[in-house]
Amino acid sequence: MxxxxxxxxxxxxxxxxxxxxxxxxxxxxxxxxxxxxxxxxxxxEAVVRAVTERAAHGIYGYENKPANYIDVVIKWLRNRHEWEIEPGWISHSPGVVPGLALAISALTEPGERIVIQPPVYPPFYAVIRDNGRVVVENPLRCEKGKFTMDFADLEEHFRSGVKAMILCSPHNPVGRVWTEAELRQLEQLTAKYGVTVLSDEIWSDLAFPGHKHRPLASLSPEMASRTLTFMAPSKTFNLAGFYLSNVIIPNPDLQKKFCSQMQRLGLTHLNFFGLVASEAAYREGAxxxxxxxxxxxxxxxxxxxxxxxxxxxxxxxxxxxxxxxxxxxxxxxxxxxxxxxxxxxxxxxxxxxxxxxxxxxxxxxxxxxxxxxxxxxxxxxxxxxxxx
Ligand SMILES: Cc1ncc(COP(=O)(O)O)c(C=O)c1O
Structure with missing residues (x-):
């Protein structure tokens, strides 16, 4: 069967x-x-049930975010990734790509250079260019079928004044789950040059047995203070159509800038079906x-x-x-x-x-x-x- x-x-x-x-x-x-x-x-099935029940209620007015949503996200990160986060660190965006766009416009200046590591998810190029910033490529190296980061080239870019990068972790399309040692090297470099990292961890829950995803921001409080982590239930539970993602920003200054940008654009409310689906998934989907x-x-x-x-x-x-x-x-x-x-x-x-x-x-x-x-x-x- x-x-x-x-x-x-x-x-x-x-x-x-x-x-x-x-x-x-x-x-x-x-x-x-x-x-x-x-x-x-x-x-x-818990997701289908929760969405169906909510749909059957038939009243779809304005809603508050359920308090237990934050709770289930915290528990999920603790259980799946051994990452302890505080409720106040969690913001949201209507998808990871919109979140990256918000962060770029809130935290960088027009004309500023931002590093990405191709081959990489194509909207990384678009989200930088469409916001009037400049793409800097730090191509991954491939040896014997395995892709790795080129840290020497990355350091050159940082030395030349680049102050932001988008990390894809795990990496789409090459399927790398970056090891702790690799992330530590990245941590060292970004600390040395004061680089802010937009860490796209949308694939974090989909590491195969034998490989462990390590959230970049969980490496140290210092790394956390320079990282915005984008996570979502969309890839994990096949919920992309709900357009809901979590943005975890431990640094209050960066979070204030990110949230002000959301406010300026009138984006502070979330689609409640997304919340209902995601809460059920995080609660019962392990x-x-x-x-x-x-x-x-x-x-x-x-x-x-x-x-x-x-x-x-x-x-x-x-x-x-x-x-x-x-x-x-x-x-x-x-x-x-x-x-x-x-x-x-x-x-x-x-x-x-x-x-x-x-x-x-x-x-x-x-x-x-x-x-x-x-x-x-x-x-x-x-x-x-x-x-x-
Ligand atoms: C690395 C990465 N980031 C973001 C997304 C899409 O995120 P969203 O649909 O939430 O904007 C994808 C989808 O394939 C992806 O691979």
């Missing part, structure tokens, strides 16, 4: 970006959508999450094994967390500019083109494996045919 994650749920005609947005974005229909990072799984991680790990192993059989020239960067795979297709012999077209038109699969993750993404594709394994099997069949 299959498990809950084996269930095939039709998402077509639900306004799903992943499924219904394929034609518009890829110019073709009937592709297997393995791109934007949400999953094709139902969240924990066991579901452990089962999910087990399923995702199996999907990773299965995909790596299948790709190895189909064409070992596609090299998979083995992820330590997340539900995306970074596929190195440079040896396939297909020019980088034509690669996505090959997957779309010949294999009929919609991956994210690696190019949009920065120049070092040329020749790569990002594959979302947050789906029932039979869907991956079908994609592998299509790919085998396309490559034969």
């Amino acid at each position: 299959g498990c809950q994650f084996d269930q095939l749920i039709n998402r077509r005609n639900t306004h799903s970006r992943k499924w219904d947005g394929v034609l518009e974005l890829f110019g073709e229909d009937n592709l297997i959508p393995m791109w934007v990072a949400d999953m094709d799984f139902r969240p924990p 066991e579901w999450l452990d089962q999910l991680l087990d399923y995702l790990q199996k999907n990773v192993d299965y995909t790596i094994s299948e790709l190895g059989k189909i064409n070992p020239k596609i090299k998979v960067i083995k992820p330590e967390g997340t539900f995306v795979l970074w596929l190195d297709c440079r040896e396939l012999g297909i020019p980088a500019e034509e690669l996505n077209n090959f997957f779309v038109c010949k294999a009929r699969i919609a991956f994210n083109d690696g190019m949009v993750f920065g120049p070092s993404g040329y020749g790569f594709q990002r594959m979302n494996i947050g789906c029932p394994q039979v869907v991956i099997a079908e994609a592998m069949e299509r790919l085998a045919k396309a490559l034969s």
